[in-house]
Amino acid sequence: xxxxxxxxxxxxxxxxxxxxxxxxxxxxxxxxxxxxxxxxxxxxxxxxxxxxxxxxxxxxxxxxxxxxxxxxxxxxxxxxxxxxxxxxxxxxxxxxxxxxxxxxxxxxxxxxxxxxxxxxxxxxxxxxxxxxxxxxxxxxxxxxxxxxxxxxxxxxxxxxxxxxxxxxxxxxxxxxxxxxxxxxxxxxxxxxxxxxxxxxxxxxxxxxxxxxxxxxxxxxxxxxxxxxxxxxxxxxxxxxxxxxx
Amino acid sequence: xxxxxxxxxxxxxxxxxxxxxxxxxxxxxxxxxxxxxxxxxxxxxxxxxxxxxxxxxxxxxxxxxxxxxxxxxxxxxxxxxxxxxxxxxxxxxxxxxxxxxxxxxxxxxxxxxxxxxxxxxxxxxxxxxxxxxxxxxxxxxxxxxxxxxxxxxxxxxxxxxxxxxxxxxxxxxxxxxxxxxxxxxxxxxxxxxxxxxxxxxxxxxxxxxxxxxxxxxxxxxxxxxxxxxxxxxxxxxxxxxxxxxxxxxxxxxxxxxxxxxxxxxxxxxxxxxxxxxxxxxxxxxxxxxxxxxxxxxxxxxxxxxxxxxxxxxxxxxxxxxxxxxxxxx
Numbered sequence: 001x002x003x004x005x006x007x008x009x010x011x012x013x014x015x016x017x018x019x020x021x022x023x024x025x026x027x028x029x030x031x032x033x034x035x036x037x038x039x040x041x042x043x044x045x046x047x048x049x050x051x052x053x054x055x056x057x058x059x060x061x062x063x064x065x066x067x068x069x070x071x072x073x074x075x076x077x078x079x080x081x082x083x084x085x086x087x088x089x090x091x092x093x094x095x096x097x098x099x100x101x102x103x104x105x106x107x108x109x110x111x112x113x114x115x116x117x118x119x120x121x122x123x124x125x126x127x128x129x130x131x132x133x134x135x136x137x138x139x140x141x142x143x144x145x146x147x148x149x150x151x152x153x154x155x156x157x158x159x160x161x162x163x164x165x166x167x168x169x170x171x172x173x174x175x176x177x178x179x180x181x182x183x184x185x186x187x188x189x190x191x192x193x194x195x196x197x198x199x200x201x202x203x204x205x206x207x208x209x210x211x212x213x214x215x216x217x218x219x220x221x222x223x224x225x226x227x228x229x230x231x232x233x234x235x236x237x238x239x240x241x242x243x244x245x
Numbered sequence: 246x247x248x249x250x251x252x253x254x255x256x257x258x259x260x261x262x263x264x265x266x267x268x269x270x271x272x273x274x275x276x277x278x279x280x281x282x283x284x285x286x287x288x289x290x291x292x293x294x295x296x297x298x299x300x301x302x303x304x305x306x307x308x309x310x311x312x313x314x315x316x317x318x319x320x321x322x323x324x325x326x327x328x329x330x331x332x333x334x335x336x337x338x339x340x341x342x343x344x345x346x347x348x349x350x351x352x353x354x355x356x357x358x359x360x361x362x363x364x365x366x367x368x369x370x371x372x373x374x375x376x377x378x379x380x381x382x383x384x385x386x387x388x389x390x391x392x393x394x395x396x397x398x399x400x401x402x403x404x405x406x407x408x409x410x411x412x413x414x415x416x417x418x419x420x421x422x423x424x425x426x427x428x429x430x431x432x433x434x435x436x437x438x439x440x441x442x443x444x445x446x447x448x449x450x451x452x453x454x455x456x457x458x459x460x461x462x463x464x465x466x467x468x469x470x471x472x473x474x475x476x477x478x479x480x481x482x483x484x485x486x487x488x489x490x491x492x493x494x495x496x497x498x499x500x501x502x503x504x505x506x507x508x509x510x511x512x513x514x515x516x517x518x519x520x521x522x523x524x525x526x527x528x529x530x531x532x533x534x535x536x537x538x539x540x541x542x543x544x545x546x547x548x549x550x551x552x553x554x555x556x557x558x559x560x561x562x563x564x565x566x567x568x569x570x571x572x573x574x
Contacts, residue, residue, distance in 0.1 A: 002345055002348055002349075002350045003345065003346050003347075003348055005345075006342055006345035006346050007346070009342075010331075010334075010342050014331070014333065014334075017333035017334070018333065085327075085329060085330065085331065085332065086325050086326070086327035086328070086329035087329040087330065087331060088329075089290075089293075089295055089323070089325045089329060090323065090325060090329045090343075090390070091346075092294075092295055093293040093294055093295050093318055093321075093323045094318060094343075094346045094347060095315045095316075095318040095319040095347065095348060096346065097315075242295060242296055242297070
């Protein structure tokens with residue numbers, strides 16, 4: 001456990017020792033700021049409906065656009081960096097299991113992803129001071145952000161075990177995320193059974209639900225089991241990498 | 246502390262390590278010597294649990310590296326070939342990360358880190374970023390990282406590669422003092438290093454151990470006949486004179502009108518030095534130099550690892566071909 005926390009802590013801190021972290025933080029705050037501004041504009045229009053305006057923060061095209069890009073960038077350094085600097089050997093010869101390494105690095109990356117979101121709490125605080133908001137919906141929105149983030153990051157973590165090159169890792173992660181994200185958006189004709197499967201995979205709808213404060217256990221199962229599956233695959237991939245250091 | 250039995254590591258296209266057996270005791274520094282690609286790094290990677298062996302066993306402090314991998318890894322400190330560091334971290338920060346990764350916690354972390362910093366003379370750079378350190382300091386930081394948890398076994402892969410002579414001396418002193426209460430296995434292809442640091446040497450070539458012993462033993466056992474260097478003034482017929490002396494095995498002559506130089510190989514049972522002096526006097530040669538060439542470990546090494554195609558070819562055809570080379574890093 002101590003060893004596990006050492007890995008998580010180092011991983012999370014490592015982000016703040018590179019300029020990339022600050023670029024991502026600034027970009028993310030800028031985009032969220034734009035969305036917040038739109039929310040405020042709508043709220044100040046006396047004729048507009050006031051109900052559930054906040055959900056725009058968690059479910060909009062910017063959100064998907066940014067998440068699909070930023071997750072591969074967050075995860076791309078996880079293993080390629082270690083393999084390039086040779087610390088990969090140190091890590092795998094220290095008394096920790098591969099699963100601990102994968103989980104530790106994943107949680108460090110997830111920690112950074114959630115740190116990106118932390119400044120948006122200011123928007124909630126501002127809105128709360130000036131208008132009534134549904135805190136349950138806000139909590140649901142953040143839960144969705146965390147679940148989706150961990151699902152996507154687990155996929156990108158797997159991608160980063162494949163190669164020594166960070167850019168290649170990011171591109172593979174992106175290529176894996178696009179089908180995961182878009183499958184749920186396809187309409188599958190008139191077959192209701194197939195449509196129900198597609199709906200189950202419709203991430204956009206899931207985020208919409210979360211941002212309304214609806215926490216469906218099927219969604220929890222989907223994201224958590226998906227995360228576990230990809231982290232498991234990453235552990236296997238890592239073990240295989242010993243042979244070709 | 247390190248016990249290796251019939252260890253073999255093969256890849257689909259080549260055998261990197263073939264049937265290697267050796268051991269390293271506590272308080273002993275053993276040098277693992279071989280040309281590049283002989284299988285040193287591969288052997289070390291198996292010992293550290295990074296690579297699984299194809300067959301054979303290896304034990305670290307009594308723990309099998311395959312079946313009790315975690316305990317084995319807990320008892321060893323490993324310095325990989327490239328000083329494996331996180332360039333963005335500070336020295337102290339890196340060492341405390343390494344300590345916690347080894348399972349040390351609480352106040353013990355800063356105590357051990359302090360000791361490692363002191364031991365590796367890193368005090369003046371403890372707060373600096375690793376990226377900004379000189380190569381010598383980086384290597385020392387990596388070494389401090391390998392021993393911060395005070396393991397009974399140290400495995401060092403080319404610890405002095407790429408350092409300047411002063412830094413090399415520092416690192417060697419450190420390794421010698423570390424070796425007093427630990428088992429140390431260090432690999433190198435630098436011969437004077439073995440003489441300077443190691444109690445015992447294993448020479449590995451193309452995946453096989455070809456010689457083992459103290460540097461002194463290897464020298465006397467394998468260096469062949471002792472050699473004298475002789476020089477006379479002017480161009481004289483040194484070959485005939487020297488060859489006639491009993492005990493002289495062979496004579497190699499070179500020189501110009503100013504001086505004649507000869508290399509004399511002789512049988513160790515008969516020391517021809519006085520006879521050379523008398524022969525020179527009798528012939529009226531002016532003796533300018535008469536000195537023993539101490540056989541260097543280099544000679545032993547070259548002798549053992551030189552692959553003369555004509556000699557090697559039939560031997561290799563008979564045995565299953567052991568291929569030199571490590572997997573591309």
